[in-house]
Amino acid sequence: MGFEEIPHTADWSVRVWAQDLPSLLAESARAMNALAGTVTDPDPRVERAFESEGPDIESLLVAFLSELVYYQEQDHGLAFDTFDVRMSDQQISVTMEGSQITSVDKAIKAVTYHNLKIEETSRGYEVVIVFDV
Amino acid sequence: MNIENLIQISETEWEIPTYTRSDMRVPVRLFATRELLEQIINDKSLDQAVNAATLPGLVGSVIVMPDMHQGYGFPIGGVAATEYPHGVISPGAIGYDINCGVRLLASSIEFDSARAELDTLATVLNKYCPSGVGKEGVIKVSLKELDHVLRDGSRWALKNGYASEADLARTEESGSLEGADPDMVSERAKARGREQIGSLGAGNHFIEVDVVDEIFDEEAANVMGLYKGCLTVQIHCGSRGLGHQVCTDYVHEFQSAVRKYGIDLPDRELVCAPMDSPEGIAYMGAMRAAANFAFANRQLLAYSARRAFEDVFANKMRNWHLHQVYDIAHNMGKIETHEVNGKQIKVCVHRKGATRAFGPGSPGLPPEYKKIGQPVIIPGSMGTASWVLVGTEASMTRSFGSSCHGAGRVMSRSKAKKEFRGDALRQELEARGIKVRAGSLPGLAEEAPSAYKDVDRVVEIVSAAGIAKKVARLKPVAVIKG
Numbered sequence: 001m002g003f004e005e006i007p008h009t010a011d012w013s014v015r016v017w018a019q020d021l022p023s024l025l026a027e028s029a030r031a032m033n034a035l036a037g038t039v040t041d042p043d044p045r046v047e048r049a050f051e052s053e054g055p056d057i058e059s060l061l062v063a064f065l066s067e068l069v070y071y072q073e074q075d076h077g078l079a080f081d082t083f084d085v086r087m088s089d090q091q092i093s094v095t096m097e098g099s100q101i102t103s104v105d106k107a108i109k110a111v112t113y114h115n116l117k118i119e120e121t122s123r124g125y126e127v128v129i130v131f132d133v
Numbered sequence: 134m135n136i137e138n139l140i141q142i143s144e145t146e147w148e149i150p151t152y153t154r155s156d157m158r159v160p161v162r163l164f165a166t167r168e169l170l171e172q173i174i175n176d177k178s179l180d181q182a183v184n185a186a187t188l189p190g191l192v193g194s195v196i197v198m199p200d201m202h203q204g205y206g207f208p209i210g211g212v213a214a215t216e217y218p219h220g221v222i223s224p225g226a227i228g229y230d231i232n233c234g235v236r237l238l239a240s241s242i243e244f245d246s247a248r249a250e251l252d253t254l255a256t257v258l259n260k261y262c263p264s265g266v267g268k269e270g271v272i273k274v275s276l277k278e279l280d281h282v283l284r285d286g287s288r289w290a291l292k293n294g295y296a297s298e299a300d301l302a303r304t305e306e307s308g309s310l311e312g313a314d315p316d317m318v319s320e321r322a323k324a325r326g327r328e329q330i331g332s333l334g335a336g337n338h339f340i341e342v343d344v345v346d347e348i349f350d351e352e353a354a355n356v357m358g359l360y361k362g363c364l365t366v367q368i369h370c371g372s373r374g375l376g377h378q379v380c381t382d383y384v385h386e387f388q389s390a391v392r393k394y395g396i397d398l399p400d401r402e403l404v405c406a407p408m409d410s411p412e413g414i415a416y417m418g419a420m421r422a423a424a425n426f427a428f429a430n431r432q433l434l435a436y437s438a439r440r441a442f443e444d445v446f447a448n449k450m451r452n453w454h455l456h457q458v459y460d461i462a463h464n465m466g467k468i469e470t471h472e473v474n475g476k477q478i479k480v481c482v483h484r485k486g487a488t489r490a491f492g493p494g495s496p497g498l499p500p501e502y503k504k505i506g507q508p509v510i511i512p513g514s515m516g517t518a519s520w521v522l523v524g525t526e527a528s529m530t531r532s533f534g535s536s537c538h539g540a541g542r543v544m545s546r547s548k549a550k551k552e553f554r555g556d557a558l559r560q561e562l563e564a565r566g567i568k569v570r571a572g573s574l575p576g577l578a579e580e581a582p583s584a585y586k587d588v589d590r591v592v593e594i595v596s597a598a599g600i601a602k603k604v605a606r607l608k609p610v611a612v613i614k615g
Contacts, residue, residue: 005547007545007547007548008203008545008546009176009178009202009203009542009544009545010204010209010542010546011204011205012546012547037575054385054388055388055392059385063385066385070321070325070378073329073374074324106573106575106579107335107336109229109230109374109377110229110377110381111381112205112206112225112384113225113384113388113400113401113402113404114205114206114400115400115401116402130205132205132229132230133336
């Protein structure tokens, strides 16, 4: 499980890999936080739930990460680091824990579908995500 | 793709013909020199332009401006026109920051008489114009009031005392797009926008105080009220979280729409729907509402900038006022009439990182600009020159009335952060007499001038190609960034 930044002229791009799909989604969220330089308060912890449907796994990934972008700006800014992801081919349900954001170097404003394709590799599953910043 | 795949039309114009790839519906026309093409050939902007040329209902050519660079789906600096009403509209070809744009205000305050106050001016502008990640705006509106903003744009600002009739007359579409439908904007988008109206945000958005450094067209500059040696203000921002959420919502929804309408695309970020389909009509209403939010947002920031000028200069000089030169969008989809194959037809012009540049006599321009053409504002990279141009008759026939929008990036943000330090950059700019107020030093490093193309060369290309004409060059003296 891990991620690495890939150069992109105008925006941000990251390659993420994990042994299974729920872990891939959770690691993608952590990659997003790392790219943005998000710093949070240790306490108090908050919990939020998220559910969505989509035509395929890629659309569920975008919907999930877009939910996290939304929370960056809500309730004075929330970021999440612990995820319980349950998913099928067209449905996702996540319980996530996190806390208040204290600072962000650079906000991610949107998650794109640009060339988005989750692939099975020797590392499990891999995806390259481009973020609008 | 390499340059040998391109057909050279002139020193500043190139074509990627439709036979380059079997799924292209129209050719791609690029405004660039060979030198500039060599600079950008390593990123994916030309491939993205070819992808854009596959959208159903395209007419003419996909146009790419010299500030082109790699985006996602559609290249930045791209213009594409689809036949109205059966052609498609693509949210990704307009962008997440719907109606990101630039407003230029001008004064008759001479730089020499203001020099001693610049530091204070930068501080007061920074105080009155909230900037930074997720920052709340100068006012808060109820959800009911927000619907008025979404429907009326700058007209809402006028009604509430934040604008003048003259401001609206000198704003693209008078700052209020007809057909905006707040009901098509999600509650989530409204939640993001409600607290952010009247704020600059972060990223490459800025407020900049400039001096008119050189005038190239005395008559046009006089009409605009641009005087050599006097202060101006540029405001560069868009529709904040609201616009981003609108685009996110519809790109997600259109993933199913393309299947429904049997549209096959090379990149899912280009998803689209026919303009006359329920999905297309809904997005058009939401996109126009987000555009109106952005017009109102820049209007509120202009109001705040005027307050700052009043605080700093009102007791020191008689005429400290800022008048509006123009306000233009560079991420928008607009229904316009253009000549295609000798016929005047209605099209939806998608501009993503490209500016409307209507020539003399075009509809929708205020009377004083009918003769000279529409002002085109081209902000440079931080610390470098910006330009004021005007649209031409040639832009109407060759680029769907469009021109470039800025310098255009050449270096990735991650590389810029490795190569430059925000604090060193700020010191360098201050040493050159440019006052800097920045919320984030890493963010400042990403916007280093060397991460961008030379804006002067970009402007030379659109000028040589004839799709815009130089009026004035501006030099920065204070920058406020999120």
